[in-house]
Amino acid sequence: MDHIKKITITLIIVFVLGACLIVSNFGSALFQEGNPIPLIVSAMKLKISDSEYVQFAKTEKRNRYLSMNSENNQYEVVKEFMNSKGWKYQEQMGSGLIFSKNGEDAVVEVRQFSSHYFIWEIQKAFFN
Known part of the structure; x- marks a missing residue:
């Protein structure tokens, strides 16, 4: 019985420390994108x-x-990612990076997620 109690306490401590690390790494940004698990x-x-x-x-x-x-x-x-797909970087306008290819423009939206990470979105229409 004493052995099970020690294992349970150890698991709780590990879980709490893991949760603290996640919160300290992401802070208030954790739920800004909805479900935080994929991020x-x-x-x-x-x-x-x-x-x-x-x-x-x-x-x-x-x-x-x-x-x-x-x-x-x-x-x-x-x-570099867009260049590998044949798109040439033109300029940054606000939170969008503008690329061109064959007379067509594509905008990649970028935004800060936390102090350590940023998110970028590309429309699929540009890769068909």
């Missing part, structure tokens, strides 16, 4: 992999990605 899983994938971005949502109209902020140029990962 938390994506953030963990970014931490343990060499990838610069992770797709965390896919709808009929948009793909949404999560990337880590970098000290240099935080949107370089978006520019």
Whole structure:
């Protein structure tokens, strides 16, 4: 009985510490995008992999990605991604990055998610 009690207390402590780490990493941004589970899983994938971005949502109209902020140029990962698809970076206008290809313009919306991460969205119509 004493052994089960020790295991239970240990599990509770681990759970509380894990929850504190998640809240400290995301803070008030945790629920701004609705269900935080896909974003938390994506953030963990970014931490343990060499990838610069992770797709965390896919709808009929948009793909949404999560990337880590970098000290240099935080949107370089978006520019490289779009360049790999044949789109050329033009300029930034507000929270949108404007790209062009064959006389057509595409806007990638970017927004800060937390102090460590940002979210970017691309309309699927630009990749058909």
